[in-house]
Amino acid sequence: MKNVYRTAAFAAFFTAGALAARAESLTLYCSADEAWCQQIARGFEEKTGITVDMTRKSSGETYAQVRAEASNPKGDVWWGGTGDPHLQAAEEDLSEAYVSPMRSELYDWAIKQAEAANDKTIGVYSGALGFGYNKDLLAKNGLPEPKCWADLIKPEYKGHIQMANPNSSGTAYTMLATIVQLMGEDAGFDYMKALHKNINQYTKSGSAPIKAAGLGETTIGIVFMHDAVAQTAAGFPIVTVAPCEGTGYEIGSMSIIKDARNPDSAKQFYDWALTAEMQGKAKDVKSFQLPSNKSAEVSELTPDLSTITLIDYDFKKYGSSDERKRLLQKWDTDVSSLPQ
Numbered sequence: 001m002k003n004v005y006r007t008a009a010f011a012a013f014f015t016a017g018a019l020a021a022r023a024e025s026l027t028l029y030c031s032a033d034e035a036w037c038q039q040i041a042r043g044f045e046e047k048t049g050i051t052v053d054m055t056r057k058s059s060g061e062t063y064a065q066v067r068a069e070a071s072n073p074k075g076d077v078w079w080g081g082t083g084d085p086h087l088q089a090a091e092e093d094l095s096e097a098y099v100s101p102m103r104s105e106l107y108d109w110a111i112k113q114a115e116a117a118n119d120k121t122i123g124v125y126s127g128a129l130g131f132g133y134n135k136d137l138l139a140k141n142g143l144p145e146p147k148c149w150a151d152l153i154k155p156e157y158k159g160h161i162q163m164a165n166p167n168s169s170g171t172a173y174t175m176l177a178t179i180v181q182l183m184g185e186d187a188g189f190d191y192m193k194a195l196h197k198n199i200n201q202y203t204k205s206g207s208a209p210i211k212a213a214g215l216g217e218t219t220i221g222i223v224f225m226h227d228a229v230a231q232t233a234a235g236f237p238i239v240t241v242a243p244c245e246g247t248g249y250e251i252g253s254m255s256i257i258k259d260a261r262n263p264d265s266a267k268q269f270y271d272w273a274l275t276a277e278m279q280g281k282a283k284d285v286k287s288f289q290l291p292s293n294k295s296a297e298v299s300e301l302t303p304d305l306s307t308i309t310l311i312d313y314d315f316k317k318y319g320s321s322d323e324r325k326r327l328l329q330k331w332d333t334d335v336s337s338l339p340q
Contacts, residue, residue, distance in 0.1 A: 025051045026265040027074060029066070031059040031081025031170065032252070033207060033230075035285040040079065043281065044272060050265050058205050059085050059170030066094050066257055076260040077269050080124065082170030082206075083113055084177070086253035087319030090120035095255035098267060102274035102293075110292035113251045116316045124273060125252040125282070125289035128308045129174055132210045132228030132238045137219045146220065148244040149179070153194040160219035161198045162209035165336075167328055170250070171206025175222055176331055177318040178248030181311055192335045199340065214238055224250060225303045226288040233286050233301055246309040252289060 026044070030037035034056050041054035057065065059081025066078060066089055078086070078095070089095050097119040103111060110123030133146060143160065146152055152161060164172035180188040200218055203209055209221030210228050214236030221228070228240040254273055256266045272278055280297035282289065288302045317323055 024049065024265070025053065026262055026269055027076045028052050028054045028269070029062045029075045029078040029257075030054055030056050031062050031078070032056075033227075033285070033287055036282060036287040037080070039281060039285045040273070040278070043278065044269055047272060048268060050268070058164075058168050060166070060168040060173065061204070063089055067092070070094055070258075073257050073259045073261065075257045076262045076266040078255045078257060079269075079273060080252050080254070082174050083121065083123065083251040083253040083315060084173055084319040084324060085170055086121040086255050087113075087117050087315065088321045088324055089255060090117035091319075091321050094258055095120040096258050096260070096263075098256050098270060100267075100271050100274055102271055105276065105294060106274065106292045107294055109251060113253055113315065116319070117255075121253045121255040122274070123251040123292045124254045124279070125291050126249060126305065127224045127226045127252070127289045128242065128249045128303055128305055128310060129171070129178055129223075129247045130225040130228065130240060130242050130308075131220055131222045132213060132225075132231065132240045133220045134213045134216060134218075134237055135239050136237045137213075137216060141219065143219065145239075147241060149182070149191070149247075150245065152220065152222075153191060153198065155198075157198045157220065159198065159200045161195070161222065162201050162203060162212055162218045162220070163195075163199060163222035164206045164208060165202040165204065166331055168204045169206040171224055171227075172202075172222075173324070173328070174224075174248055174250050176327055178311065178313070180327065181248065181314065181318075182246060189330065189334055192331065193338060196335050196338055197340055202336070210238065224289075225308075229288045229301050229303060230286045233288070240303070242303070242308045244309075246311050248311055248313045249305065251315065 037056045041052040063085035113123040166172035166176045207227045210223040212218045213221040214231040231238040276293040276295035279291035279293045283299035
């Protein structure tokens, strides 16, 4: 009988220990650049002592994972990536509502993102869509400098352009939604079909095209402008372009996953991720988005959104589940299936 009690006592002890360890951990899904994701994960560990298990995937891939895990969530917080899939996750009840005490320190656009999702997500950074080109490759191939969206469908750029697949990449979905809003749906899809003829590869990750351009593997990459700036800052011959017709932009977002296993750690991370101290360190890993905390230190290399012609991007509509699915299906059917 004593052995039974002793065994039960040990079981209770280890169960309590496991629960305590579990309470001091966090599973983070990160949809930003790998270096930034690592900085964030290790920074939170150093700040709090909470162990972070971080997985980096593009925003489209992360949304698909969160959706697939809905009946048995494995993640606690989804940080970064374009806001559209975060809004879709909120609409589908895949994320939890949370109002952080840090909200008073944020720009209006970050709070509007939260309000559009009934507080199930919030803006953590912003950045404008554009493209970048390798000036050495451009000169070598005798190509003119592209300055507008209209330039990218000219026949001389055939085989010289990369963009990501909008099914996996939030960057590419923002591009698709931007062109539709800028030109109208019919003309916008005509444009995407014409652009398709010039694409040499659809990548999985949104930043991959400009990294390929930096390495000389392609001439032009369609990306968020801050990703192009990062390549220039790293010493590659990349020129960043804000398209002359105007362009869309992202509100990179953060969401607590519904029924997270570590809700207290998730809220602690959420609050910390909205501080000026945390957001101001992005520049140290060459991430040049505009932070959502008004007091965060901003790199002089961060594109100034006030100097860029931005469309009135309809985040609520193009972040909705039905609209996003419809546009992606139409792109699959009408664009990606076409020969090049």
